Amino acid sequence: MNLKINHVAKKFQDDGFVIVKNFLEKSAVDELEREINRYILKILPTVPKIHVVYESGWSGPLKQFSRMELYDRYFKKILNRPATLKLLEACLGEPVEPLTTEVFYKPARVGSPALFHQENAYFNYMSPYGLVLWIALDKTTLKNGAVHFIKGSHKLGELSHIKTNLPLFSKALPGPPDPLKYPEVPALLERGDASIHHFLTIHRSGPNKTPLNRRGFVLDYRARSAQINQTKTKTHEEYKKEIQRNSGAL
Ligand SMILES: O=C(O)CCC(=O)C(=O)O
Numbered sequence: 001m002n003l004k005i006n007h008v009a010k011k012f013q014d015d016g017f018v019i020v021k022n023f024l025e026k027s028a029v030d031e032l033e034r035e036i037n038r039y040i041l042k043i044l045p046t047v048p049k050i051h052v053v054y055e056s057g058w059s060g061p062l063k064q065f066s067r068m069e070l071y072d073r074y075f076k077k078i079l080n081r082p083a084t085l086k087l088l089e090a091c092l093g094e095p096v097e098p099l100t101t102e103v104f105y106k107p108a109r110v111g112s113p114a115l116f117h118q119e120n121a122y123f124n125y126m127s128p129y130g131l132v133l134w135i136a137l138d139k140t141t142l143k144n145g146a147v148h149f150i151k152g153s154h155k156l157g158e159l160s161h162i163k164t165n166l167p168l169f170s171k172a173l174p175g176p177p178d179p180l181k182y183p184e185v186p187a188l189l190e191r192g193d194a195s196i197h198h199f200l201t202i203h204r205s206g207p208n209k210t211p212l213n214r215r216g217f218v219l220d221y222r223a224r225s226a227q228i229n230q231t232k233t234k235t236h237e238e239y240k241k242e243i244q245r246n247s248g249a250l
Helices: 002-015 026-046 073-079 082-092 230-247
Strands: 017-020 052-054 062-066 096-104 114-117 130-136 147-150 184-186 194-198 203-205 216-223
Touching: 002 017, 002 082, 002 194, 026 062, 026 073, 073 096, 082 096, 082 130, 082 194, 082 216, 096 130, 147 194
Parallel strands: none
Antiparallel strands: 017 194, 052 062, 062 096, 096 216, 114 203, 130 194, 130 216, 147 184, 147 203
């Protein structure tokens, strides 16, 4: 097992992302799916609108929801799963602290793209930043909006993002870096596989034009020693509030 962890950590450190086959066994993904469906039915209708994004307006196909750990014990516990922490700590090379959970739903037929971005444009930590674990609840393909990573882009440092004024992916990069130096790699996952990416790794996902949902369960962690950039956080929070007011979430 340690050999496998070392291999995963080395890939993560070299490329800025790594794919972990069979991250969850079948019974664990089935349980996770049941718990997410329970959350959508019972809890989601009661959470503040700032933690839910639909593809359009305030009903219909779900696009994304977050902060589940605030409202439900199951998701608080899953953030602290010892095997997950061990793997992520090996990747980052130091202990990690849980930040939040998210579900990127990418609904059938209408699921819209995620623009090129680095996670840290939203989280605003300083080195050694943090990382994201993305667990596939559905097989991901080139047609249903698999996440694409730009290999090696975590070495480019913090890049300047533009404002999109969208409720989700409110910041984006104007475009990818030179594809000859930094090739794009799609994360083609089976249900239960996962990817891990660094807060500085540039990534995007395409639309979902297929008749089936493409759901990803996401856990975000910071490095324990990473300090938050207070100035950037203040500016980001003000910008986020403006978008939330405009969209009617606040
Ligand atoms: O799941 C997706 O389509 C996008 C995920 C993403 O961009 C992220 O985790 O920041």
